[in-house]
Amino acid sequence: MPLTAIEQLPADQVVWGFPGAGGGFDQDDRLTGSLLPVVFFGTLDAYNHQTERGRAAREVFRGAGFRIGESSDFRGWLLVHFVQNAGLHTQTLRLGDMSKLTTQDVREAILATRELFPLLEARGVDLRRHRGELLPFTAPVRLAAPALALLVTRFPPTRRVMTAHANPEELRAVCRDTLAEARRLGVPAPRLEAAEPWFTETGRFKN
Structure with missing residues (x-):
């Protein structure tokens, strides 16, 4: 806190x-x-x-x-940022490199993030106060997924961020902590749970 x-x-x-x-x-x-x-x-x-x-x-x-x-709700802003990362890492841990994300991968990451909105609410976050930050994940996925995939693969600053943000233990820790909190609060997170083999202690990036 x-x-x-x-x-x-x-x-x-x-x-x-x-x-x-x-x-x-x-x-x-x-x-x-x-x-x-x-x-x-x-x-x-x-x-x-x-x-x-x-x-x-x-x-x-x-x-x-x-x-x-x-x-005006910086705690909520940080929690939104955290679950966005967790949703994204359900795919990047599988691929081993954020820059390899395809439109289908981004679609799954968006849906994984949406599934974590109830977790934000369970932590006391008013989602209405964070419409701007959540817009890429609340917009129609058929539009948001290609746009985000294009940003990741074609916009050099974002591509550098994605390529460099690849410390496997950091990514695994974000997912582990998010799933543990979802379980503690009884919030279903099926896509994050399905990705659990990629962020266990023995999980490894895909070669």
């Missing part, structure tokens, strides 16, 4: 943010990825106001040419 993570820190000195970026470390511990010109900031319902430090942080990024995204 975000507030638990900062309970030892002065609340007015904490700024919640997330980069518009992605990638990962390779076997030589070298970080590879892409940094997009956007930074996501947010507040929590318990502290739903911007502090002086928060405003200053935003101005620093604006001054450096970054666009600013805002969320």
Whole structure:
């Protein structure tokens, strides 16, 4: 929980943010990825106001040419991001490389993510507050799947993110934790459960 993570820190000195970026470390511990010109900031319902430090942080990024995204429910924003990754990894763990995703693979990833919406609600997330982030997964799948597949394979920054975001243990951990939470709360997640052999302790990327 975000507030638990900062309970030892002065609340007015904490700024919640997330980069518009992605990638990962390779076997030589070298970080590879892409940094997009956007930074996501947010507040929590318990502290739903911007502090002086928060405003200053935003101005620093604006001054450096970054666009600013805002969320008044940053905890929910993070959970949405987490389940989107879990849904995507049901396919990337099977393939061994995000950049290999086909339209059919993306379709299955979208459906796997949709199945996790009830898990978000069980965790107290109001999905209406995150329509923008969820749009690629709520739009008709016949339109969303080809569009996302094209973005992954043809847009160089996204392709670099997908190719570099390939630490198998990180991907497996996201899926394991999501499925464990779904089971704890009694939320069905059939596609994630079907992918479980790919993210067990002994699971391995496809050669």
